[in-house]
Amino acid sequence: DDKFCDANNCLLSNSIDLSNGIVLLCGHSFHKECLSTLYDDKCNFCFDYLSSGIEKNIKSLDQRLSTSLKENEIPLFEKENNNDDENDEEENIENILERTECDVENQYDIMYQQWLNYNDI
DSSP states (O other), rough: OOOOOTTTTTOOOOOOOOTTEEHHHHHHHEEEHHHHHHSSSSSHHHHHHHHHHHHHHHHHHHHHHHHHOOOOOOOHHTTTTTTOOOOHHHHHHHHHHHHHHHHHHHHHHHHHHHHHHHOOO
Protein backbone atom coordinates (compact mmCIF):
# COMPACT_ATOMS: atom_id res chain seq x y z
CA ASP A 1 0.00 0.00 0.00
CA ASP A 2 1.53 3.31 -1.11
CA LYS A 3 -0.52 5.32 1.34
CA PHE A 4 1.36 8.40 2.60
CA CYS A 5 -0.86 9.59 5.45
CA ASP A 6 -1.26 7.32 8.48
CA ALA A 7 -4.41 9.10 9.68
CA ASN A 8 -7.34 6.69 9.81
CA ASN A 9 -9.82 9.31 8.59
CA CYS A 10 -7.66 11.00 5.96
CA LEU A 11 -9.75 12.40 3.13
CA LEU A 12 -6.88 14.09 1.31
CA SER A 13 -4.95 12.79 -1.67
CA ASN A 14 -2.31 10.24 -0.74
CA SER A 15 0.17 11.54 -3.27
CA ILE A 16 3.45 12.45 -1.63
CA ASP A 17 3.64 16.23 -1.49
CA LEU A 18 6.53 17.25 0.77
CA SER A 19 5.14 20.76 1.19
CA ASN A 20 1.94 19.35 2.68
CA GLY A 21 3.28 16.29 4.51
CA ILE A 22 5.29 15.65 7.61
CA VAL A 23 7.10 12.55 8.81
CA LEU A 24 7.40 12.38 12.58
CA LEU A 25 10.41 11.02 14.46
CA CYS A 26 8.46 7.84 15.16
CA GLY A 27 8.22 7.21 11.41
CA HIS A 28 4.50 7.82 11.01
CA SER A 29 3.61 10.32 8.30
CA PHE A 30 0.67 12.68 8.04
CA HIS A 31 -0.66 15.53 5.99
CA LYS A 32 -0.22 18.69 8.05
CA GLU A 33 -3.99 19.19 8.09
CA CYS A 34 -4.64 15.64 9.30
CA LEU A 35 -2.06 15.90 12.06
CA SER A 36 -3.36 19.21 13.39
CA THR A 37 -7.11 18.54 13.11
CA LEU A 38 -7.44 14.81 13.67
CA TYR A 39 -4.53 14.14 16.00
CA ASP A 40 -3.96 17.35 17.99
CA ASP A 41 -0.38 17.60 16.67
CA LYS A 42 0.74 14.26 18.12
CA CYS A 43 0.97 10.74 16.81
CA ASN A 44 -1.93 8.96 18.48
CA PHE A 45 -0.58 5.57 17.44
CA CYS A 46 2.60 6.10 19.45
CA PHE A 47 0.90 8.12 22.20
CA ASP A 48 -1.60 5.34 22.90
CA TYR A 49 1.14 2.69 22.81
CA LEU A 50 3.44 4.64 25.14
CA SER A 51 0.59 5.62 27.46
CA SER A 52 -0.45 2.02 27.97
CA GLY A 53 3.18 1.04 28.63
CA ILE A 54 3.61 3.82 31.18
CA GLU A 55 0.34 2.90 32.84
CA LYS A 56 1.44 -0.76 33.12
CA ASN A 57 4.80 0.30 34.60
CA ILE A 58 3.15 2.60 37.14
CA LYS A 59 0.73 -0.13 38.20
CA SER A 60 3.60 -2.61 38.49
CA LEU A 61 5.67 -0.17 40.57
CA ASP A 62 2.70 0.58 42.81
CA GLN A 63 2.05 -3.13 43.30
CA ARG A 64 5.71 -3.83 44.13
CA LEU A 65 5.81 -0.94 46.60
CA SER A 66 2.63 -2.22 48.28
CA THR A 67 3.82 -5.83 48.55
CA SER A 68 5.06 -6.92 51.97
CA LEU A 69 8.52 -8.39 52.28
CA LYS A 70 8.82 -12.16 52.61
CA GLU A 71 9.88 -13.59 55.95
CA ASN A 72 13.63 -13.06 56.58
CA GLU A 73 13.87 -10.81 53.50
CA ILE A 74 15.91 -7.67 54.10
CA PRO A 75 15.09 -4.47 52.19
CA LEU A 76 17.94 -3.18 50.04
CA PHE A 77 18.29 0.04 51.98
CA GLU A 78 18.86 -1.87 55.26
CA LYS A 79 21.65 -3.95 53.76
CA GLU A 80 23.76 -0.82 53.33
CA ASN A 81 23.30 0.15 56.99
CA ASN A 82 23.93 -3.16 58.78
CA ASN A 83 27.09 -1.75 60.40
CA ASP A 84 25.25 0.99 62.34
CA ASP A 85 25.05 0.87 66.12
CA GLU A 86 22.02 -0.90 67.57
CA ASN A 87 20.82 2.32 69.25
CA ASP A 88 20.80 4.31 66.02
CA GLU A 89 19.36 1.55 63.85
CA GLU A 90 15.67 2.31 64.41
CA GLU A 91 16.15 6.05 63.84
CA ASN A 92 18.26 5.47 60.74
CA ILE A 93 15.72 3.07 59.26
CA GLU A 94 12.94 5.61 59.78
CA ASN A 95 15.02 8.32 58.08
CA ILE A 96 15.89 6.02 55.22
CA LEU A 97 12.25 5.01 54.81
CA GLU A 98 11.18 8.65 54.72
CA ARG A 99 13.86 9.55 52.14
CA THR A 100 13.09 6.49 50.03
CA GLU A 101 9.37 7.23 50.12
CA CYS A 102 10.02 10.84 49.08
CA ASP A 103 12.32 9.71 46.27
CA VAL A 104 9.74 7.23 44.96
CA GLU A 105 6.95 9.80 45.19
CA ASN A 106 9.10 12.38 43.38
CA GLN A 107 9.98 9.95 40.59
CA TYR A 108 6.34 8.90 40.28
CA ASP A 109 5.23 12.55 40.11
CA ILE A 110 7.87 13.34 37.49
CA MET A 111 6.90 10.37 35.30
CA TYR A 112 3.20 11.08 35.72
CA GLN A 113 3.65 14.76 34.78
CA GLN A 114 5.68 13.76 31.73
CA TRP A 115 2.90 11.38 30.73
CA LEU A 116 0.25 14.09 31.22
CA ASN A 117 2.29 16.66 29.30
CA TYR A 118 3.18 14.31 26.43
CA ASN A 119 0.84 16.04 24.00
CA ASP A 120 2.61 19.37 24.69
CA ILE A 121 5.85 17.93 23.26
